Structures are given as structure tokens and as C-alpha cells.
Amino acid sequence: MVSIEQMAKVLEALPDPVFVLSRSGRYVAVFGGHDTRYYHSAEGLVGLRISDIVSADKADWFLEQIAVALEAETLLIREYELSIREVGSDVEEGPVEPIWFEGRIQKLDFQIAGEDVVLWMASNITERHKLEAKLRKLSDTDKLTGLFNRRRLERELKADYRAFIGQGVPTSIVIFDLDNLKTINDTLGHYVGDEVIVAIANICRNELADHGIACRYGGDEFVVALFNAEVTQAKQFADRLHEKVMHHFQQFFTKNLAASIGISVGISGMLPDDTSYKAVLKRADDALYQAKRSGKNKTIVG
Numbered sequence: 018m019v020s021i022e023q024m025a026k027v028l029e030a031l032p033d034p035v036f037v038l039s040r041s042g043r044y045v046a047v048f049g050g051h052d053t054r055y056y057h058s059a060e061g062l063v064g065l066r067i068s069d070i071v072s073a074d075k076a077d078w079f080l081e082q083i084a085v086a087l088e089a090e091t092l093l094i095r096e097y098e099l100s101i102r103e104v105g106s107d108v109e110e111g112p113v114e115p116i117w118f119e120g121r122i123q124k125l126d127f128q129i130a131g132e133d134v135v136l137w138m139a140s141n142i143t144e145r146h147k148l149e150a151k152l153r154k155l156s157d158t159d160k161l162t163g164l165f166n167r168r169r170l171e172r173e174l175k176a177d178y179r180a181f182i183g184q185g186v187p188t189s190i191v192i193f194d195l196d197n198l199k200t201i202n203d204t205l206g207h208y209v210g211d212e213v214i215v216a217i218a219n220i221c222r223n224e225l226a227d228h229g230i231a232c233r234y235g236g237d238e239f240v241v242a243l244f245n246a247e248v249t250q251a252k253q254f255a256d257r258l259h260e261k262v263m264h265h266f267q268q269f270f271t272k273n274l275a276a277s278i279g280i281s282v283g284i285s286g287m288l289p290d291d292t293s294y295k296a297v298l299k300r301a302d303d304a305l306y307q308a309k310r311s312g313k314n315k316t317i318v319g
């Protein structure tokens with residue numbers, strides 16, 4: 018049999034902090050979580066309310082989770098971030114960066130001071146969270162250019178299409194493809210070809226700023242999605258891009274080589290009849306194809 022004294026020691030030895038929280042957000046008790054590599058001491062919280070510690074919005078979120086756990090009667094798992102100020106800026110020892118927690122919230126089968134209560138175990142998952150964010154970024158990014166890849170573009174375009182259908186927010190697409198990259202590869206080598214692709218990606222990123230997203234769609238093909246932009250704005254963007262890219266080629270290549278390379282561009286915007294983002298992508302791609310077929314190094318609006 019475990020004695021009451023031993024049980025108290027077991028609770029204190031819990032690796033992660035465990036709170037007893039009332040429905041109204043009062044810290045009734047706290048156990049465990051004494052390793053200062055992962056946690057600040059939470060002893061000072063007992064008797065306080067969640068709203069004494071975190072912002073009003075966040076406190077509402079905590080209260081909502083407590084209410085859900087009390088109604089659900091099953092384990093509730095939630096992830097959340099707390100700043101150092103929120104987890105105990107007045108506590109000397111503990112982590113120095115914001116902490117991501119996984120909260121495991123379970124209804125308790127009794128009341129304290131006439132209030133329903135839950136058990137809230139808060140595990141520090143900051144390292145896991147960072148790793149997940151890194152993996153997400155890697156799986157969304159083109160390795161050579163650092164631009165988004167096709168997978169991420171498709172996800173963004175799906176959301177843009179929903180915003181267009183739901184709220185009428187237009188997205189315009191600019192697709193461009195380097196002209197005669199093969200000539201650069203064949204005359205100056207594949208490595209220089211790679212450098213050209215990276216330089217074009219950087220020009221595109223700088224020109225775009227935060228007006229949309231850019232992705233490397235294929236070998237020497239790029240797609241830019243301009244959120245909340247009409248086709249006329251997309252054309253202006255394409256013209257600026259074209260000018261900067263041509264300037265770059267003229268600076269870095271001999272006259273002959275610079276004359277043979279350029280970018281061909283296709284543009285299109287979302288239309289009310291489009292049944293998915295794929296329709297606008299296809300129109301822009303067809304326009305790019307026309308630009309290639311009709312002499313390259315030009316922009317066509319589809």
C-alpha cells in the first residue's frame with residue numbers, strides 16, 4: 018500500500034507540472050514540474066486566477082478548454098505557447114525562451130469550494146515544436162532557391178481560391194520560365210545555370226516582398242501568386258520582374274549570351290466560373306506557352 022505521505026511525494030516528483038484548476042480559472046493546487054531546465058516554479062500561482070497571469074484573450078482560451086474538458090469527460094489535449102512573462106518572469110530559475118506546452122486536461126470527479134475542477138498537466142514540448150516547425154519548413158521549401166515548392170503553392174492556392182469564392186478576394190498568378198537555360202548550361206556549365214536560377218529567385222523574392230508567395234514550380238519554371246491583386250497589378254509586377262531580370266543578364270553575361278536568354282511570362286486571374294485554383298493555373302500556363310511559341314522573352318495575359 019502506498020501511504021498518504023508517499024502519495025504526496027509521488028505527486029511532488031511528477032516530472033511535468035500538474036495543476037488543479039477550477040471552472041472559473043483559479044489555480045487550486047500545483048504538483049511536480051521542479052526541473053528548472055524545463056519549468057519555472059509554479060508554486061506562487063496557487064490562489065491566483067489564470068487572468069492574473071496571461072492576457073485576457075489567452076485567459077478566455079484557457080477557460081474555454083477547461084469548460085470543454087468538463088463537458089467532454091474525456092482527455093483533452095491542446096498545444097499552446099506561453100511567454101516568459103506569462104510563465105514566471107519573477108521566478109529566477111527556469112527557461113529563458115517562450116515555452117510551447119502540451120496541455121493534457123482531464124475532469125476530476127469532485128468539486129473544490131463548490132466548483133468543478135480539472136487536472137491540467139503542462140508538458141514542455143518546445144524542442145519537439147521547433148523540430149516540427151523545421152520539418153514543416155523543409156517540406157515546403159525548394160532546396161536550391163529557398164522559395165516555396167509546388168506542394169506549398171498548391172496549399173496556398175486552395176486557400177486563395179476559398180477567399181475568392183467566399184469573400185471575392187482576387188488572386189492573380191504569374192508563371193514564368195527562363196528562356197534557353199540549356200544554352201547557359203551547355204556553354205558555361207550546370208553550376209552557372211544553377212546560379213542563374215538562384216539569382217532569378219532572389220530578384221523575384223525581393224520584387225514580391227510580402228504581396229504574395231513565390232515558388233519554384235519545376236526546373237526553370239516559377240509561379241507567383243499575388244494575393245488580393247487584379248491582373249493589371251500582376252502585369253505591373255511581371256514588367257518590373259522582367260526589367261530586373263534582363264538587367265541582371267546584361268550585367269553578368271556577354272552580349273551574345275545575354276541576347277539569347279530572358280524570361281517568358283504567363284498571367285491569369287481567378288474568374289467566377291473557375292471551379293478550382295487549377296483553372297487559373299492552367300490559363301496562366303497556357304499564356305506562358307503562347308509567350309514561348311510567339312518568340313519568347315515576353316508576357317502574355319491569359
Ligand SMILES: Nc1nc2c(ncn2[C@@H]2O[C@H](COP(=O)(O)OP(=O)(O)OP(=O)(O)O)[C@@H](O)[C@H]2O)c(=O)[nH]1
Pocket residue numbers: 161194195196197198199200202206207208209210211214235236237309313
Ligand atoms: N542548371 C540547372 N539547369 C536546370 C535545372 N533544372 C532544369 N534545368 C535545365 O533547364 C532546361 C529546361 O528545359 P527547357 O525549359 O525545355 O529548356 P530551355 O533551354 O530553358 O528552353 P525554353 O524553355 O524553351 O526557352 C533543361 O536543359 C534542364 O536541364 C537546375 O536545377 N539547374
